[in-house]
Amino acid sequence: MKAAVLTEYRHIEWKEVKTPEIDDSEVLMKVSYASICGSDLHIFNGEFHPRTSTPLIMGHEFGGTVVGVGRNVSVVRLGDRAAVDPISWCGRCAACELRHYPACNSLKLVGVDSDGGFGQYAAVKDFMLHKIDGSISDRHAAIIELLSIGFHACKRAGLAKGDTLAIMGAGRVGQSILQAARTITDETIYVVDILDKRLELARTAWENVVAINSLEHDPAAAIRDLTKGRGVDIAVEAVGHAHPIEGRAHPVGLCIDAIRGAGTVCVLGLGDEPAPLAMKRFIWKEARMVASRVTHGEFKETIGHLSRGHLKPDTLISREMPASQAQQAFELLECRPQDYLKILLAIP
Numbered sequence: 001m002k003a004a005v006l007t008e009y010r011h012i013e014w015k016e017v018k019t020p021e022i023d024d025s026e027v028l029m030k031v032s033y034a035s036i037c038g039s040d041l042h043i044f045n046g047e048f049h050p051r052t053s054t055p056l057i058m059g060h061e062f063g064g065t066v067v068g069v070g071r072n073v074s075v076v077r078l079g080d081r082a083a084v085d086p087i088s089w090c091g092r093c094a095a096c097e098l099r100h101y102p103a104c105n106s107l108k109l110v111g112v113d114s115d116g117g118f119g120q121y122a123a124v125k126d127f128m129l130h131k132i133d134g135s136i137s138d139r140h141a142a143i144i145e146l147l148s149i150g151f152h153a154c155k156r157a158g159l160a161k162g163d164t165l166a167i168m169g170a171g172r173v174g175q176s177i178l179q180a181a182r183t184i185t186d187e188t189i190y191v192v193d194i195l196d197k198r199l200e201l202a203r204t205a206w207e208n209v210v211a212i213n214s215l216e217h218d219p220a221a222a223i224r225d226l227t228k229g230r231g232v233d234i235a236v237e238a239v240g241h242a243h244p245i246e247g248r249a250h251p252v253g254l255c256i257d258a259i260r261g262a263g264t265v266c267v268l269g270l271g272d273e274p275a276p277l278a279m280k281r282f283i284w285k286e287a288r289m290v291a292s293r294v295t296h297g298e299f300k301e302t303i304g305h306l307s308r309g310h311l312k313p314d315t316l317i318s319r320e321m322p323a324s325q326a327q328q329a330f331e332l333l334e335c336r337p338q339d340y341l342k343i344l345l346a347i348p
């Protein structure tokens with residue numbers, strides 16, 4: 001088969017490789033579309049080394065058709081279409097004993113810790129498969145993982161009907177949280193970023209979204225003003241690598257300042273920079289801070305909403321490119337964040 005192989009960091013080649021073999025509990029998928037994630041950009045740059053090594057076929061957001069079924073697999077049959085939930089866990093560590101799998105201390109992802117979906121075929125475990133019907137296109141199947149990240153974040157933050165929400169960061173993760181949140185609460189959602197195009201996307205795609213450019217206004221002060229001093233029920237940090245802005249707190253600090261007393265802050269951005277925080281502002285509010293990492297069973301919910309037309313996956317997809325141009329796609333995502341949110345790789 002052909003695959004986009006990360007042969008060395010910062011270098012992807014579309015080349016002939018061995019088609020993966022499956023064991024009794026695995027399925028062979030013919031991949032239709034795979035989507036490039038922010039984590040893939042980190043891997044591309046070698047920032048996940050030594051967790052990742054080259055050569056590697058990245059891709060943990062993908063869907064396709066079942067073309068091979070292991071002897072013990074009963075969840076799918078040949079010809080079924082499915083989306084792939086790429087995570088697996090050890091089942092033995094303290095978090096796993098509590099069935100809190102996203103916190104497994106040896107969590108593994110297909111496409112990160114083993115070969116994934118940037119090739120024509122991928123071998124995946126049966127428990128990772130979520131069948132989809134004709135109401136969901138192949139393109140959208142590759143976005144289900146990202147949207148599920150949004151649903152998981154909402155669940156972790158305890159977002160409920162009637163809650164107000166602030167999202168710091170309107171990138172891939174922030175936008176997916178917005179989509180998920182809109183299925184839960186009709187109240188105002190404040191979206192904060194420094195890129196106008198991303199803010200515009202959030203504001204025009206959904207009702208009752210207030211967009212705040214952090215370069216122009218202090219978002220925490222603006223949110224306090226707009227909520228008449230009350231603050232939002234929940235604030236989510238989905239910035240990732242935060243560019244320091246003169247006169248602004250770190251995004252996590254902005255979240256603390258934006259919530260009401262006894263509110264919740266949920267953090268997702270995987271930046272390496274430390275977050276300087278004035279903890280007394282957090283303590284005064286007796287606030288709660290939770291983290292959200294991957295997904296935990298939200299695929300079903302996401303597929304349900306997608307199938308009923310509650311989500312807008314196309315707003316996340318900036319461009320589709322053939323997988324043979326994966327190198328160019330990574331470079332575009334890196335150099336032009338204002339123009340590209342999600343790039344889908346079409347796999348022939």
Ligand SMILES: [Zn+2]
Nearest residue numbers: 037038039060
């Ligand atoms: Zn991802």
Ligand SMILES: [Zn+2]
Nearest residue numbers: 090093096104
């Ligand atoms: Zn574990």
